[in-house]
Amino acid sequence: MSLYSICCGNFLHLRNSIGHSCSTRFLKYHSRIISENALQNRRHKTRPFSTSVLVRSTRKTCKQSFSGNRHLHGGSVESSIEVFKQADLQHLKSLQCYDIQEKVSGGKTECPATILVFDIETTGFSRRGDRIIEFAVRDLMGGKNSTFQTLINPERDVRNADVHGISTDMVKKSDVPRFGEFIPILLQYVWSRQVVGKPVMWVAHNGKTFDVPFLIFEFERCKQEMPGDWLFVDTLPIARQLVESNGKKISSASMKTLIERYKIQVGGDAHRAMRDVTALCYVLQKLTFELKLTVPQLLEKSFRVSDIATTPPKK
Numbered sequence: 228m229s230l231y232s233i234c235c236g237n238f239l240h241l242r243n244s245i246g247h248s249c250s251t252r253f254l255k256y257h258s259r260i261i262s263e264n265a266l267q268n269r270r271h272k273t274r275p276f277s278t279s280v281l282v283r284s285t286r287k288t289c290k291q292s293f294s295g296n297r298h299l300h301g302g303s304v305e306s307s308i309e310v311f312k313q314a315d316l317q318h319l320k321s322l323q324c325y326d327i328q329e330k331v332s333g334g335k336t337e338c339p340a341t342i343l344v345f346d347i348e349t350t351g352f353s354r355r356g357d358r359i360i361e362f363a364v365r366d367l368m369g370g371k372n373s374t375f376q377t378l379i380n381p382e383r384d385v386r387n388a389d390v391h392g393i394s395t396d397m398v399k400k401s402d403v404p405r406f407g408e409f410i411p412i413l414l415q416y417v418w419s420r421q422v423v424g425k426p427v428m429w430v431a432h433n434g435k436t437f438d439v440p441f442l443i444f445e446f447e448r449c450k451q452e453m454p455g456d457w458l459f460v461d462t463l464p465i466a467r468q469l470v471e472s473n474g475k476k477i478s479s480a481s482m483k484t485l486i487e488r489y490k491i492q493v494g495g496d497a498h499r500a501m502r503d504v505t506a507l508c509y510v511l512q513k514l515t516f517e518l519k520l521t522v523p524q525l526l527e528k529s530f531r532v533s534d535i536a537t538t539p540p541k542k
Contacts, residue, residue: 342430343364364504367508374504432507485510
């Protein structure tokens with residue numbers, strides 16, 4: 228199964244969003260962590276975990292919803308989530324789960340993984356000395372509320388606002404979660420999109436060197452363990468396989484170069500997480516089509532948390 232085939236039916240909605248400003252969604256939440264071990268790997272011995280989320284599913288056929296009971300090891304988290312647009316509180320919006328069975332080339336094909344394209348913004352380059360301040364993700368299967376983004380309070384000043392435009396005042400607002408408070412929100416989002424029995428494949432550009440190590444360290448710092456069924460794909464080494472018309476490999480595989488190569492028009496500010504996610508979604512579609520890569524082949528190129536080296540990340 229090609230990623231291009233899966234994406235074709237879902238990129239119309241994505242295309243329509245290009246060139247328009249995308250308002251940031253923040254999470255207004257109330258979260259109480261009862262135990263530090265609340266979010267351990269679900270393969271361990273479990274105990275009931277109940278989450279009340281102020282949204283409802285719009286489809287009865289979805290395998291999971293953003294509200295319900297979860298079994299987690301060693302404790303529980305109670306949280307309620309309200310989603311609203313910046314400077315304009317909205318009514319609660321419904322979340323739509325999808326049925327992974329999609330018609331592809333006249334027949335039904337089951338995608339072997341839930342594919343989530345993500346990006347982060349940080350206070351700097353050191354995963355041990357710096358913090359994540361913005362997180363954005365898009366589920367490639369599409370559907371309503373397939374995107375998710377929020378600012379994150381790093382509990383310190385942001386000294387590189389000139390890079391991404393995110394200031395200290397923006398992340399220190401009372402409705403911006405700290406990373407420890409963000410983890411259960413993120414996990415609930417992922418579980419609402421994940422198909423039972425299938426892994427989650429996270430995709431990021433330069434992810435193995437930058438995004439994933441940052442994410443791992445933030446989980447470790449909060450004494451939480453990443454789910455064992457999370458896999459990661461870095462599109463940077465994949466893009467380095469591209470060749471120019473003269474038969475030579477491309478000299479640069481940066482996102483800027485790939486956006487220019489594929490003539491992708493992306494609005495919004497550079498180095499903001501959702502803008503970069505949108506760009507990567509288009510790049511991933513074009514890249515896998517040009518290299519004739521299937522989803523199973525992408526899974527073969529994936530890595531796990533245990534494969535990450537301890538070298539400092541760069542971006």
